[in-house]
Structures are given as structure tokens and as C-alpha cells.
Amino acid sequence: MILLSRAEEIILLSVYKCGKNAYGVTIREQIHKDINRYWSFGVIYKTLKKMKNKGFVKKNQSSPISERGGRSRYYYEVSPKGLAAMEEISCLHSSIWEGIPNLKLEKKVK
Amino acid sequence: MIDKKDKFPLVPTTLLKLFLKGEEFHEFSDDIGEVYRQLLQSGPKWKAKSWYFFRILESIPRIFADILYWRFVMLINYLKIALRNFKRHKGYTFLNISGFALGMACCLIIFLYVRHETSFDTYHKDVERIYRISQDIRTGTSNRLFAPVSPMVSPTLKADYPQVEQSVRVLPTGSRLVKKEELVFYEDRFMYADKDVFEIFSIPFLRGSPQDALARPQTVVISQRIAQKYFSGENPLGKTLEINREEYEITGVAVNSPKNTHLKYDFISSLETLADWSEMSNWYSTMFYTYLKVQPNVNIEEFSKQVSHVADKYVGERLATSGTTYSYFLQPLSSIHLQSKINYDIEPPGNLLYVKIFAIVGLFIILIAGLNFINLATARAANRSKEVGLRKVVGAQRLQLIGQFLGESLLMAILSLGLALVLAWLVIPLLNNLIGISLSFAELLQPFVLIVLLGGAALLGMIAGLYPAFVLSSFKPATTLKGVLSGRSRSFSLRTILVIVQFTISVFLIIGTLMMSKQFNYMRSQDLGFEKDQKLVLPLRGGIDVQENFESVKDVFSKHSSISGVTVSSSVPGRGLSNFSIRLVGEEDAKKQDMFHLHFDSDFIPNYGIEVVAGRQFMKELNTDFMGAFLINEAAVKAFGWTSPEEALGKRLQTGYGGRVNPIIGVTKNFHYRGLQTEVEPLVMEFLPWSFRYLTISMGTLNLKETMTFVESQWKTLFPENPFESFFLDIEFNRQYKADEQAGSIFSVFTLLGLFIACLGLFGLASFMAETRSREIGIRKVLGASTPGLVFMMTKQFTKWVILANGVAWPIAYVFVNRWLKNFAYRSNMGIEIFVLAGAIALFIAILTISFQSIKAAMSNPVDALKYE
Numbered sequence: 001m002i003l004l005s006r007a008e009e010i011i012l013l014s015v016y017k018c019g020k021n022a023y024g025v026t027i028r029e030q031i032h033k034d035i036n037r038y039w040s041f042g043v044i045y046k047t048l049k050k051m052k053n054k055g056f057v058k059k060n061q062s063s064p065i066s067e068r069g070g071r072s073r074y075y076y077e078v079s080p081k082g083l084a085a086m087e088e089i090s091c092l093h094s095s096i097w098e099g100i101p102n103l104k105l106e107k108k109v110k
Numbered sequence: 111m112i113d114k115k116d117k118f119p120l121v122p123t124t125l126l127k128l129f130l131k132g133e134e135f136h137e138f139s140d141d142i143g144e145v146y147r148q149l150l151q152s153g154p155k156w157k158a159k160s161w162y163f164f165r166i167l168e169s170i171p172r173i174f175a176d177i178l179y180w181r182f183v184m185l186i187n188y189l190k191i192a193l194r195n196f197k198r199h200k201g202y203t204f205l206n207i208s209g210f211a212l213g214m215a216c217c218l219i220i221f222l223y224v225r226h227e228t229s230f231d232t233y234h235k236d237v238e239r240i241y242r243i244s245q246d247i248r249t250g251t252s253n254r255l256f257a258p259v260s261p262m263v264s265p266t267l268k269a270d271y272p273q274v275e276q277s278v279r280v281l282p283t284g285s286r287l288v289k290k291e292e293l294v295f296y297e298d299r300f301m302y303a304d305k306d307v308f309e310i311f312s313i314p315f316l317r318g319s320p321q322d323a324l325a326r327p328q329t330v331v332i333s334q335r336i337a338q339k340y341f342s343g344e345n346p347l348g349k350t351l352e353i354n355r356e357e358y359e360i361t362g363v364a365v366n367s368p369k370n371t372h373l374k375y376d377f378i379s380s381l382e383t384l385a386d387w388s389e390m391s392n393w394y395s396t397m398f399y400t401y402l403k404v405q406p407n408v409n410i411e412e413f414s415k416q417v418s419h420v421a422d423k424y425v426g427e428r429l430a431t432s433g434t435t436y437s438y439f440l441q442p443l444s445s446i447h448l449q450s451k452i453n454y455d456i457e458p459p460g461n462l463l464y465v466k467i468f469a470i471v472g473l474f475i476i477l478i479a480g481l482n483f484i485n486l487a488t489a490r491a492a493n494r495s496k497e498v499g500l501r502k503v504v505g506a507q508r509l510q511l512i513g514q515f516l517g518e519s520l521l522m523a524i525l526s527l528g529l530a531l532v533l534a535w536l537v538i539p540l541l542n543n544l545i546g547i548s549l550s551f552a553e554l555l556q557p558f559v560l561i562v563l564l565g566g567a568a569l570l571g572m573i574a575g576l577y578p579a580f581v582l583s584s585f586k587p588a589t590t591l592k593g594v595l596s597g598r599s600r601s602f603s604l605r606t607i608l609v610i611v612q613f614t615i616s617v618f619l620i621i622g623t624l625m626m627s628k629q630f631n632y633m634r635s636q637d638l639g640f641e642k643d644q645k646l647v648l649p650l651r652g653g654i655d656v657q658e659n660f661e662s663v664k665d666v667f668s669k670h671s672s673i674s675g676v677t678v679s680s681s682v683p684g685r686g687l688s689n690f691s692i693r694l695v696g697e698e699d700a701k702k703q704d705m706f707h708l709h710f711d712s713d714f715i716p717n718y719g720i721e722v723v724a725g726r727q728f729m730k731e732l733n734t735d736f737m738g739a740f741l742i743n744e745a746a747v748k749a750f751g752w753t754s755p756e757e758a759l760g761k762r763l764q765t766g767y768g769g770r771v772n773p774i775i776g777v778t779k780n781f782h783y784r785g786l787q788t789e790v791e792p793l794v795m796e797f798l799p800w801s802f803r804y805l806t807i808s809m810g811t812l813n814l815k816e817t818m819t820f821v822e823s824q825w826k827t828l829f830p831e832n833p834f835e836s837f838f839l840d841i842e843f844n845r846q847y848k849a850d851e852q853a854g855s856i857f858s859v860f861t862l863l864g865l866f867i868a869c870l871g872l873f874g875l876a877s878f879m880a881e882t883r884s885r886e887i888g889i890r891k892v893l894g895a896s897t898p899g900l901v902f903m904m905t906k907q908f909t910k911w912v913i914l915a916n917g918v919a920w921p922i923a924y925v926f927v928n929r930w931l932k933n934f935a936y937r938s939n940m941g942i943e944i945f946v947l948a949g950a951i952a953l954f955i956a957i958l959t960i961s962f963q964s965i966k967a968a969m970s971n972p973v974d975a976l977k978y979e
Contacts, residue, residue: 023141024137024141025141040165040169040172041138041142041169042171042172042173043172045137045138046176068140068143071140073141074133074141
């Protein structure tokens with residue numbers, strides 16, 4: 001079974017959601033959208049690096065881009081192993097939440 | 111196209127550059143750079159800049175933590191590799207660590223020794239203001255230095271010199287018979303002292319108070335040891351001890367005398383006791399050691415000039431009429447042990463020369479060990495070259511590699527220190543027993559000392575590791591990974607020099623050891639001019655007086671069949687003699703001469719086998735010989751300027767004390783009444799019963815045990831009050847060489863260790879050489895070289911080095927050994943054979959060390975060496 005840390009999980013999902021356009025800035029924006037806070041670039045890059053070493057994401061260099069002063073972007077994409085991990089996490093989530101009623105609803109009922 | 115250099119804020123970008131490199135840096139800075147540019151176009155400049163700045167700032171903690179993490183991982187890796195290397199090359203690691211540890215253990219022991227010797231009397235409060243005043247007595251052209259001075263000096267100092275804060279007199283008396291009920295012992299460390307003695311010497315009290323302990327006569331302060339011995343746990347204050355048949359009240363108990371003081375005490379009695387003694391007002395006596403403490407901020411140079419004339423005001427004129435001058439000089443208290451070279455010091459001083467020699471030997475040994483390390487590490491560089499190459503290929507920086515190898519040698523140094531401490535702990539008790547010194551291991555465990563040692567070991571590891579680290583880290587990955595690097599790298603010549611230096615030191619040490627043992631043998635075997643074997647000496651002390659009845663006492667002992675003779679004397683060779691000035695009577699210039707005095711009865715000369723070269727010796731039957739005649743030795747004849755011993759006969763001398771005038775009736779051959787470190791000096795001998803202190807019994811070799819029992823039983827009937835004690839003359843005489851021989855044995859132990867460490871290095875080097883040349887040897891063998899020829903070929907090179915080392919060591923050793931030999935008045939010659947022998951020993955050991963490896967290599971099957979080609 002593959003277990004990811006919460007930070008890794010969030011970043012992996014963000015990379016997935018960004019699709020073809022996943023690089024530092026967009027990933028950070030995506031995370032903000034999801035969890036409503038900005039993470040530092042340091043955390044994002046270091047976590048991505050770790051996941052790259054574990055084989056969950058792939059890092060690709062784009063062709064030079066003029067907006068960046070003629071340099072390449074570094075795009076991330078979820079690898080097949082990463083996809084498997086996502087699937088497992090999702091299963092895991094539903095299984096550990098099973099039997100827990102909808103908390104919001106219960107509050108309203110009371 | 112945007113020019114990025116102008117656009118990005120410089121400070122945060124540089125900051126980021128400190129932590130990130132290459133791709134990671136560009137990814138980060140370009141990513142936030144994109145947003146930064148958008149912000150620049152959409153909003154105010156400061157907003158963009160601060161956004162940029164904070165993105166970097168908030169990321170730094172995480173990035174930094176990450177770096178630390180990887181550093182740590184690398185460290186663990188280095189450690190793992192280091193330990194793996196240690197494990198894989200057990201032999202090499204053993205050689206390295208054991209060499210290092212042995213060297214360090216030597217240094218630790220030497221450090222303790224030097225520290226002990228230099229710490230004498232440094233623990234007293236205000237020690238920098240405490241001095242001993244000593245005396246230079248000049249008579250005509252000769253002068254003698256005396257440590258003790260007149261009892262009048264101390265009161266005069268206090269009265270006449272305002273610079274003197276306090277001054278005290280100390281009078282050590284030597285052995286006293288101490289009695290408490292049935293406990294009777296001779297105690298040696300007894301002294302009288304002024305009541306203020308504790309203001310100068312810091313001697314902590316366990317009971318009683320130092321201020322008034324010695325105010326009254328017949329009072330005594332005892333050490334804890336003595337309190338335990340006589341009172342076993344009871345409070346001794348107010349109790350009494352009988353000392354030489356007088357009652358003394360105990361007024362204080364002090365801690366035991368430390369080992370590092372020249373004034374060792376067990377009993378300190380009040381000088382008030384002797385207040386009525388006529389000697390107490392004698393300006394001419396030299397018996398009292400006088401210590402003074404000057405006021406703070408006294409110009410000591412000026413003060414010592416003034417104080418040299420302390421006696422002139424009182425006795426200057428009278429001294430001048432007899433052609434004598436007294437001048438006084440100050441010795442700093444802490445310098446007395448090592449630097450005082452004057453007569454009648456309280457205990458034989460330490461020898462500064464030996465302290466220096468040992469310090470140098472310590473340095474030498476650690477040098478040998480360090481060179482060993484460098485040598486082995488560089489020699490083995492080839493074995494690590496693949497690792498270095500690989501590390502470089504995967505991106506190791508040169509500095510990182512240097513750090514890694516330095517770290518490894520550091521690790522080794524610290525491991526060695528641990529081992530060295532264990533070794534020292536094991537060896538110090540043995541050494542203390544063997545050589546009779548008193549070093550304490552516990553001193554090494556003081557936190558400060560430990561930190562210094564750790565620092566020293568680390569420094570040593572760094573220095574030793576520096577060169578190998580540079581060599582190792584300089585390998586080019588392309589060549590090393592191809593496996594081209596052979597043993598014959600450029601560092602070869604350096605290795606040669608290192609081995610030569612090691613063996614130079616070793617040869618030097620061997621020469622020193624051989625010369626020392628030659629000198630000690632010479633001293634022990636030299637004809638002393640008297641018979642020292644088979645003589646049992648009984649000291650007559652603790653109030654025994656044989657002035658009236660010495661003949662009958664002698665008769666009691668001589669009754670036994672295996673006792674061939676008994677004689678009494680004021681001293682025996684090896685025990686000290688007193689020295690007084692003697693005047694020649696009748697000559698116009700009334701020549702004065704300092705002479706040693708020895709008093710004995712008519713049986714001394716025949717019993718001791720001393721040769722009389724002119725005249726005759728004392729005769730029992732002649733009443734005029736009894737306190738009425740002198741014998742002198744040949745040295746005295748020479749000192750008075752007579753050309754032959756016969757010329758001396760009939761000349762009349764006046765003794766320096768008592769003023770008796772007697773003729774010279776005989777001249778003896780020079781005999782060594784002191785050790786061979788000193789010349790035989792002029793001696794005058796007299797038949798003077800009141801000073802007899804020793805009984806010498808000449809015994810046959812048969813029934814030794816039974817004779818001893820007889821002597822002891824006779825003693826018990828003669829002197830029932832006094833415990834029986836005795837010593838053999840030869841053993842006692844040779845005790846004068848103890849200090850020198852002690853130093854000699856320490857020196858030889860260190861020589862042995864030094865040589866051993868050097869051989870460890872050589873062994874390692876030889877095995878490495880054999881390994882790297884295995885293919886060459888294989889080819890030579892295939893082509894028909896013989897095994898002895900190969901062994902010779904490999905040994906030749908090392909032999910050359912050792913011979914070269916001899917060439918360097920000989921002149922250096924010659925100079926140093928010569929200087930050491932000057933300590934002895936009678937010295938054996940420094941023959942060339944010592945040098946040759948030392949060279950031969952070094953060469954032999956070196957060849958032995960190498961031959962094991964070279965024979966192994968030469969005998970090996972060439973197929974094994976060549977099959978991988």
C-alpha cells in the first residue's frame with residue numbers, strides 16, 4: 001500500500017488538476033483554490049522533488065519561453081505510479097470515512 | 111525579450127542563490143519571476159518587489175532544513191564508508207590506530223611527568239611573591255652556595271627590610287624516634303619551623319588553627335597520615351607524642367604533604383622549642399632554610415640587590431678579616447625543585463635536563479606516529495582511488511572529499527585517543543611500580559585536561575590527515591576509474607623522506623638508550639676505592655650515643671664467626687657528608703680549603719679496604735690518634751698544592767668547627783664517598799667518637815640469614831628502646847643513581863615504543879609496496895629471478911633509507927649525548943661502537959620488518975599475480 005503525507009497528497013492532486021499546465025506557479029494557485037491558503041514555494045518544490053524521486057511525478061523541461069527571459073519552464077505530470085497512488089488514496093479515504101454520517105447535516109438536524 | 115538581470119530584485123535573488131544551485135535555483139527564480147513581472151505591470155513596484163521577497167523568505171526555512179537533512183545523510187554515509195573501510199582493511203586500521211594510540215599514550219605519560227615536575231610548589235597562595243634566601247660563601251678564590259642560612263637572617267630581614275611581608279625559618283632535622291606507648295618508629299620528615307610558617311606555605315589544617323599552632327615550645331603539627339598511624343582515628347589534639355625522648359603536644363593536624371613540594375613534612379614542630387640553643391644567634395652557621403614573602407609590587411631586582419648584603423651590617427667586618435664574604439640571593443619558591451643547583455637542598459632537586467629530554471622525546475614519538483599515519487594513508491591512496499573517482503563522477507566537490515578524508519583521520523585520531531587513555535590507565539600503575547615514580551592517571555580526567563587532549567588529538571588528526579586528503583581528492587576520475595593509478599605516484603619521494611625522518615629519530619633514541627645504559631653500567635662497575643659488598647650498616651639514631659662505649663658495642667657484634675669486622679663512623683659512602691672550611695696552620699698565607707669531613711675509628715680503613723698511600727692510619731693503641739690526628743685523601747693533597755702525598759705528612763690543619771689543630775699522619779687513595787656524578791673532593795678524616803652515627807658490619811657470604819638474626823638479637827639486647835634497622839652498603843650506595851637510572855629506564859621504554867611505532871609504519875608500507883609490485887615480481891619470477899634475489903631487491907630500497915637515516919642521526923645524537931654526559935664527573939667514553947650498534951639494531955629491525963612481507967611476495971606463485979592480465 002502506498003501512503004503519502006498530507007502535503008504530498010495535496011500537491012499530487014493539484015498537479016493532476018493542472019493537467020498539462022502544471023508548474024510551480026499554477027500548482028501553488030491550484031492549492032490555494034483547494035485549501036484556501038498559499039504555501040511557500042520551498043515546501044512545494046521540495047515535496048515535488050521527493051515525489052519525483054519516489055516516481056509519483058515526472059518533471060519535464062519545456063522549450064524556451066520568452067516570458068521567462070528565454071528559459072524553460074519545468075512542468076510536472078502525474079506518472080502511472082502516481083495515478084495508482086491517487087486511486088488508492090481515494091479508496092482509502094472512502095474506507096476510513098465509511099460509517100461516519102454527514103457531519104454538517106447532523107448539526108443542522110440538531 | 112526581457113532583460114532578466116535588470117528586472118529581478120538583487121538582494122533576495124542572491125539570498126536564494128546561497129541555498130539553491132543549478133536547476134533548482136532557476137526553476138524557483140523563474141517561476142516567481144513570471145508572477146513578479148505580471149505584478150509589475152498590474153500594480154505598484156513595491157508590491158511586486160515585496161511579493162517576490164516574501165516568497166523567497168518564507169521558503170528558506172524549508173530549503174535550509176532540507177540541506178541540513180542531506181548533509182546529515184552524507185555524514186552518515188561518510189561514517190558508514192569510514193567504518194566499512196576500517197573493517198575491510200583491518201590490518202591497516204590496526205597499524206594506524208595502534209601506532210597513533212601508542213604514540214599518544216607515550217605523550218600522555220610524558221605530559222603527566224612533565225606536569226608533575228613543573229608543578230612543584232606552585233600551589234601555594236601568592237607563590238609569585240615567595241622566595242627562599244640562600245647564601246654564597248666566598249673564601250679567597252673558592253665559593254660555595256648554601257641553601258640553608260644562619261638563623262639570624264630571618265629576624266634581620268623582618269627588622270631591616272620593609273619590603274619583606276613575612277619570613278620564616280625551617281630546620282629539617284632528619285630522622286627522629288617517635289614513640290607512643292608501644293608504637294615506636296623512626297620518622298624522617300621532621301622539621302622545626304617558626305610559628306608563621308603557615309602564612310608562607312599553604313598547608314590546610316584538618317584540626318587546630320594555623321595561627322597559633324606553633325606559638326609555644328614543645329608543640330607539633332602532624333600530618334593526617336601520622337595522626338592515623340599513631341592515633342588511629344582518635345582526635346590527637348592536646349595529646350602528646352614522645353619524640354627523641356621529649357614530650358611534644360599535638361596542636362594541629364594538617365593534610366598529608368603533597369608530592370609536588372620540595373618541603374615534604376610529617377611533623378612540623380615549633381622552633382620556640384630550640385629558643386635556648388646557642389646556635390640560634392650564630393651568624394656563621396648554615397642550617398636554617400629561610401623563606402620570605404615580599405610585599406606586593408616590590409621591584410624584585412632591586413630588592414635582591416639590597417638583600418644580598420643582609421649580613422654585612424652585623425658581621426661584615428669580622429668576615430673581612432678572615433677573607434670571607436657572605437652574599438645572599440633569592441630563589442623563587444616554584445623554581446627550587448628544578449632550577450636550584452646548590453648544596454644541602456632539602457631534597458635532591460629534580461633535573462631540568464630530564465624534563466626537557468622527555469618533552470622532546472614525547473614530541474618525537476608523536477611525530478613518528480603522525481608520519482606513520484601520513485605515510486600509510488598516502489600509500490593506500492591507490493586503494494581508495496576508485497571510490498574517489500566514483501564520488502567525483504556523481505558530483506562530489508573536491509572540498510567535500512577533503513572534508514570526508516579529514517573527517518576520517520579525525521575519527522581515527524579520536525578513536526586512538528580513547529585507546530591511548532585506556533593504555534595509559536593500564537600502564538601507569540605498572541610504570542609507577544617499575545620505575546618508582548608517582549604519576550596519577552586521575553589527573554588526565556580533569557575536564558580541562560580532557561578538553562585539551564581532545565583538541566590536541568583533533569588537531570593531530572587534522573594535520574596528519576591534511577596531506578593524504580589533498581592527495582586523495584586530487585585524483586582525476588577518468589584515470590582512476592580506468593585503474594591506471596599505480597603505487598609509484600608523485601608522493602613517492604615524500605614518503606621516502608618521512609621514513610628517513612622516522613628512522614633518524616629512532617636511531618637517535620637508540621643511541622641515547624645505549625649510551626645511558628653504558629654510563630650506568632660504568633658507574634656501577636667502577637672501582638670505588640673501597641669494598642662495598644657484604645657490608646651491613648646499622649644506623650645509630652634516635653638518641654643512641656656510643657661515644658663512651660663504641661669499642662664494647664663493636665665487640666658484641668664481632669663475636670659471631672662469620673662477621674669479619676665491625677667499625678663505627680660518622681657517615682658511610684652514599685650518605686651525605688658535611689663540609690667545613692679547613693685552615694692550614696703555619697703557612698704564611700694560612701691557606702683555607704673547604705673539605706668534607708668523615709669521622710671513624712681505627713677499624714674503618716682496613717674494613718673498607720681503603721688504601722693508604724703515605725704515612726699510616728689511626729692506631730687503637732696510640733692515644734694521640736684519638737681526636738688528635740688527621741688523614742686526608744689525595745684530592746686534598748692536590749688542593750693544598752703539595753706535589754706528593756709524603757709532603758703532606760706532618761703538616762698541621764685546623765678544623766673549621768671546634769678549632770682543633772692536628773697533624774696529618776696519613777694520606778689515603780681517593781675513594782668515592784659520593785656517587786660518580788661528582789668528583790672526589792678533598793676529604794679530611796678524624797678519629798672523633800662523638801659523631802659516630804653508623805655501625806658497619808663486614809660479613810662473610812656464608813650463613814647470611816643466620817648472621818642477620820644474630821645481629822638483630824644483639825641489637826635488641828644492646829638498645830631495647832630502638833627499633834632495629836639496617837641496610838646493605840652496596841644497595842644504599844647505588845641508590846644515588848636512582849634518579850638517573852629512573853630517567854634512563856623511562857627513556858629506554860619510550861625508545862622501544864618509538865621504534866615499534868616506526869616499524870608499524872614500515873611494515874604497512876612494505877606490505878603495500880609488495881602488493882603494488884606483485885605483477886612486476888610475478889614477471890621477474892617467470893623470467894627466472896630467484897627468490898633470494900627478489901627479497902634482496904625489495905629490501906635494498908628500505909635499507910638505503912635506514913642507512914641514510916643513520917647518517918643524519920649520528921651527529922645529532924653525538925651532540926646531545928655529550929651534553930647529557932657532562933652531568934657526570936666520571937663518564938664512560940662515547941665509543942663509536944655505540945653508534946654502529948644503534949645503526950645495526952635499527953637496520954636489523956627494519957629488515958626484519960620488511961623481510962616478512964618481501965619474502966611472502968617473492969615466494970608467491972607468479973600465476974596468481976599474472977592471471978588477471
